[in-house]
Structure formats: C-alpha cells, structure tokens
Amino acid sequence: MKKLFVFLLCLFTISAHANEAPAEEGGVFKPGDMITHHIADGHKWEFAHGVNLYLPVILVDNGQLNIFSSSNFFDAHGEEVAHKGYVLEHGHVYKANAEGEPIEGHAGLYDLSITKNVASMFLSVALLLGVFLVIAGRYKSNPGKAPSGIQSFFEPIIIFIRDDIAKANIGPKYERYMPFLLTIFFFIWFNNMLGLMPGGANLTGNIAVTLVLAVMTLLITVFSGNKSYWGHIFATPGVPVWLAPIMIPVELIGIITKPFSLMVRLFANITAGHIIILSLFSLIFIFESLAVAPLSVAFATFMNFLELFVALLQAYIFTLLSAMYFGGAVEEHDHVDDMGHGDGGH
C-alpha cells in the first residue's frame, strides 16, 4: 500500500528546469498558439514558465494498461521525446515509430491520463468536499442556531438555490433534485473560480466537462419525465394528428438541444473569458513594447472582475436552466385538456 502511494507520488513530479514554450518557437510570438496552449488540456501543469508539475500518464493500449510520469516525455532540455513507444505531440499521446515520430491515428489507444484538467478537478473536488463537509458538521454541532462563519456565507446561497431556483421552477417535487442542483452549482462555480487563478486549468471551459454535466441534466430530465411530459412530445396537445411526423422529430430534437445549449453556453463563456484576458496580455508581446502594459493590465484586471461575475452567473444559469428542464419534466399539465378542447375545431 505504502509502495503504491510512493509510486503515485512519483508520478506527480515537479521540475523547475527551463523549457521552451511552444508558442515562442523560432523567436516569433504567436498569440494564437499561446492562447490555445493555455486553454487546452495538458499532461503537465505549468504554473509559471519552467515550473512544471508532471502529471501521470495513463494509457490503455488495446486493453493493456500503461502508467508512467509525463516527465518521461521530455528530455533534459524540455524537448518532447518518445517513451515506451509513445510520444506527445501538441498535447496528445500518439504511438511512436522507430525514429520517435508520432504515427497518425489512435487505433486502440485511449488516453486516460490525469491531465491538468483532471488534476484541477480533483483539487476542486477536495475543496468542495472540505468546505461542505465542514458546513454540514456545523449544522450538526449547533442545530437550530443561527449560522456562523463559513456556514453563514454559504447558507444564503443554498437557500437561494432551494427557494428561487428549485422551488420556483420545479414545484412541489423539488426536494429530490436539490442534491444535483447544489452539486452542479458549486462544482461549476468553484471550478470557474479556480480557472481564474493564475496557473489554473480551464476545466469548465473544456467541452468534455460541460458535455458530462449537460448529459447528467439530460438523463435526469428524461428519466423524471412524467406522462404529460412525454405526452407533449409524442402528441403535442392542440396540434392536428397529421402534423405528428413533423412534430415528433422536432420535439425529440428539442430534448437534445436543451442540454446541448447548456454544454455550449458554459464552455463558450468560460473559454471566451480566458481568451480575452490572454489576448489582452498578448498585446504587450505583439507590440513588443512595455508602454502597452499598463493598458493591457488595466483591461485585463477589468475583465478579470467581469469573469469573477461570469463565474457565478454561468453557474447560476446552468443550475437554473437544469431546474427549469426538470420542472418541465415533472410538471402536471391540468390545463392541457382545456387547450385541446379549445383548438379541437380544426
């Protein structure tokens, strides 16, 4: 057990040797490459130039598991080299040929590495669990008393989610959706905030993460859909039967577009925020003048404050829309019949 722990620890190795940032290859600054590099996932966590946390690489190659530190992919000068027949190219692991060049295609190779985003997510999860288990402890230790400390900071938010998001949009059955709504709200908010920290990963601006969150919302919506929800999809009240061949596909697409919009909205908002801030800083290097710096910093600071707000706003919007979709799925449509009768004269 201890050996395993030491092994796992070795997988996270910090190196402080200078390595060339890919964006500055050839001495010409390419802001596009730099920004893409910063918002993309990676196998090492670069806190500052040359200060790297090498993360474990976990590869499943045709059913065979391969675990090693990503530091093996870099030589003493920070150049990318092949290791165990694999090579890192633009943040992706490829099989390498005899010369150490990557071979096109991913046939049978799955990269399940603890990437920068995964590591950042673990950090946020530890933070989430730490914060909310402490808060839950406070509620247990002084029941019925006024909240204090960290508890009084989060209590209004929890009550807001319960009263203004869940109760308002889902109705009397809100209680069973509360754990999910609270978890996505705080998960998104915490990760948005961590992403704004210097050296932070762009987790909530990664489409894979927002995809998973949106799929969860989709699954919960679909599985909690009641008779009237499905009734609206397969026999929309007030619509003549001959329109069904058009209506049913449209409604089915509607099921998918709702979570799709959730996925894209969060991804695009957070990524755009990162791109704007990075672009503002890039201006300094594009003009190659320190005189631009004050302006850049001023704008970037402003954007950062805006992003702090967006971090909260996007968490709120994701949670609110999820609650609305759940509400639509469990709503009892007593007025449906009336509508049907009203439009019955076609």
Next chain:
Amino acid sequence: MELVTPGIGLIIWQAVTFLIVLFLLTKFAWKPIMKALHDREASIENALSAAEQAKLEMQGLKAENEKLLAQARLERDKILREATEAGNNLVEAAREKANQEGARMITMAREAIDSEKRAAIAEVKNQAASLSIEIAERILRRELSDPKAQQELAQDYVREVTLY
C-alpha cells in the same frame, strides 16, 4: 476543432468524479444541511405561531378582563341605583308617614276643638238657660208690684247679662 472535440479521458474522469462527488456531497453534506435548514425553519415557524397564539390568548384574556370589569361596573351602578332608590323610597315613605301623622293630628285637633266648641256652646246654652231661669225667677218675685216696673226690670236684667 481541437477545442470543441471532447477528450475521452476527461469525459470518463469527469463522469466518475462528478458522480462520486454527487454521492458523497448528497450523503454527507446536502442531506444534513437541507434537513438542518428545514428543521430550523420549522422551529422558527413554530415559535412564530406560538407567539401569535400567545398574543391571541393575551388578547382573549384582556377582552375577558375588560368584560368582567364592565360587568362589575354595571353591577356597581345597579347596586348604587338600587340603593339610591331604596333610600328615596325610605325618605318618601317617611315623608308619607309624617304627612299622614300630621294630617291625623290635625284632624284630631280639629275634632278636639270641635268637641270643645260644642261643649262650650252647650255650657253657654246651659248658662243662658240658667240665667233665663234666674231672670224669670226675679221677675216672678216682683210680678205683682208694677207691670211697668216689671218690664223695666226685665230689660235691666237683660242688659246686665252679658254673654261671655
């Protein structure tokens, strides 16, 4: 394109981690927190309704007191009125009695006076009768001497007699 292509590794890690976090937070944080919030709200609600209840009871008691007080006041007024009435009645009765007594005494006095008067008149009559008899006696004694003188004498006697 790279940016909008979800990586399989991250999808798996995210799904697994999120589900674990969802489970752990639900079990150890959200359930106790929601329960504590609910309990606290219920206890506040109870306290408020109890206070409202107490207020209502207080109002009821106050109204009761007021009613009792009003009743007592009414009672007192009634007693006072009755007492005054009784007093008045007593005075009236006394006055009536006094009047009656007075009237009775007056009648009695009148009767006494009347009887006195009658007695006096009777005595006068008797006296007059006896005087008449005396006069007649004296006249009879001088009867034969002089009829003229007799008359004069009779007139003298009559003049002498003063009715008192």
